[in-house]
Amino acid sequence: MNTIKQIEETANNLVPLYAQEEHDLPDRPLWSHPEIDQVIEALRLLSDVLFPGRHIPEPVDFRSFFIKQLKNTSEILEQEIEKALPFRWMGAADLHEKRLPIDNLFLASTELVNTFLQKIPEIRTMLIEDVKAAYNGDPAALSYAEVKLAYPGLVAITSHRIAHELYKLDIPLIPRIMSEYTHSLTGIDIHPGATIGKGFFIDHGTGVVIGETCHIGNQVKLYQGVTLGAKSFPLDEHGRPIKHIQRHPTVEDNVIVYANSTILGGDTVIGQGSTVAGNVFLMKSTPPRSLVTRSEEGIIIRTREVHGHGMGI
Structure with missing residues (x-):
C-alpha cells in the first residue's frame, strides 16, 4: 500500500473516533472552546495592572495605563467567556444538576466581565498584604521589589486571586486554564476554587x-x-x-x-x-x-x- 492510500485508510478509521454531538463527551473534538493563548494574555494584562512596571521600563500615568489595560483585558475576556459559557450546561448531566442554556451569550459575558472588573481593587488590596507577608516571612527578602519581581509564590497567588474571582462567577474552563498555566511556570498547583485569606505566603513553592x-x-x-x-x-x-x-x-x-x-x-x-x-x-x-x-x-x-x-x- 502506498502512502496516500495508507493516509486515506487511517483517516477513515479516525472519523468514527470523534463525536459530532454538541455535548461535553470524552471523544468530542475541542471546537469552540476558549483560546488558551488569549486567556493567558488576559492574565498577563491583569498581572500588569496589579503589579505595574514588571514589563514596562518607564513610569506611566496610572489612570491612562489602567484604562488601556482593562479595556484590552475586557475585550479578550468577553470573547473567551462567551465561548466558555456553553460548557456550563453541556456537561450538566455529569454534575447532577439541570443547567439551562443562556439565550444571549454576548450579554451574559459582558455582564460577567463587568462584575469581575469591580473586584480588581479588592484583589489588589489582598495582594499588597501578600507582598508584606512574603517580605516579613522570609529573612532572605531584602526588598519588596525583590518579592514582586522574583518570588514564584507571589506569581501563583496573583494568578489564583484573579482565577478565583472568575471561578466564583461560575465561568467554566478559563479559571482552570489560568491556574494550570501558572502551575507550569511556578510548580505551584492551586485550584481556582480554593478560598485563601489575606497575607498568604508560599516560600520556595515547588x-x-x-x-x-x-x-x-x-x-x-x-x-x-x-x-x-x-x-x-x-x-x-x-x-x-x-x-x-x-x-x-x-x-x-x-x-x-x-x-x-x-x-x-x-x-x-x-x-x-x-x-x-x-x-x-x-x-x-x-x-x-x-x-x-x-x-x-x-x-x-x-x-x-x-x-x-x-x-x-
Whole structure:
C-alpha cells in the first residue's frame, strides 16, 4: 500500500473516533472552546495592572495605563467567556444538576466581565498584604521589589486571586486554564476554587498542591512540597466522583506548614496558630496553637501556650 492510500485508510478509521454531538463527551473534538493563548494574555494584562512596571521600563500615568489595560483585558475576556459559557450546561448531566442554556451569550459575558472588573481593587488590596507577608516571612527578602519581581509564590497567588474571582462567577474552563498555566511556570498547583485569606505566603513553592475546596485563613505560610488534598473521592450510583462537596482541609489563621507535609480530608481542620513540622502526614484535626511533629511512633500533636511560631528555617 502506498502512502496516500495508507493516509486515506487511517483517516477513515479516525472519523468514527470523534463525536459530532454538541455535548461535553470524552471523544468530542475541542471546537469552540476558549483560546488558551488569549486567556493567558488576559492574565498577563491583569498581572500588569496589579503589579505595574514588571514589563514596562518607564513610569506611566496610572489612570491612562489602567484604562488601556482593562479595556484590552475586557475585550479578550468577553470573547473567551462567551465561548466558555456553553460548557456550563453541556456537561450538566455529569454534575447532577439541570443547567439551562443562556439565550444571549454576548450579554451574559459582558455582564460577567463587568462584575469581575469591580473586584480588581479588592484583589489588589489582598495582594499588597501578600507582598508584606512574603517580605516579613522570609529573612532572605531584602526588598519588596525583590518579592514582586522574583518570588514564584507571589506569581501563583496573583494568578489564583484573579482565577478565583472568575471561578466564583461560575465561568467554566478559563479559571482552570489560568491556574494550570501558572502551575507550569511556578510548580505551584492551586485550584481556582480554593478560598485563601489575606497575607498568604508560599516560600520556595515547588510542589505545593492546594485542592479545590480548601479553606485557608489569614496570615498562613506554606513551604515547598506541601499538599492540602483529599482523602478519597466519594462516588455516585454510576461510579462517578460527586462534585462540589468539601474534600480538602481547612487551615485556620496564622498557621505554618513546613516542607513536604501532607494534610488530607474535608473534615480536617488545622487550628489557628498551629505549626505543622516537615514530612508530616496528617488526616485529623488539630486544636488551636498545636505543634504537629513526626516521630518513630507516629504523629504527635501538642498544644502550645506560647504565642507566635518558634520554629525557623
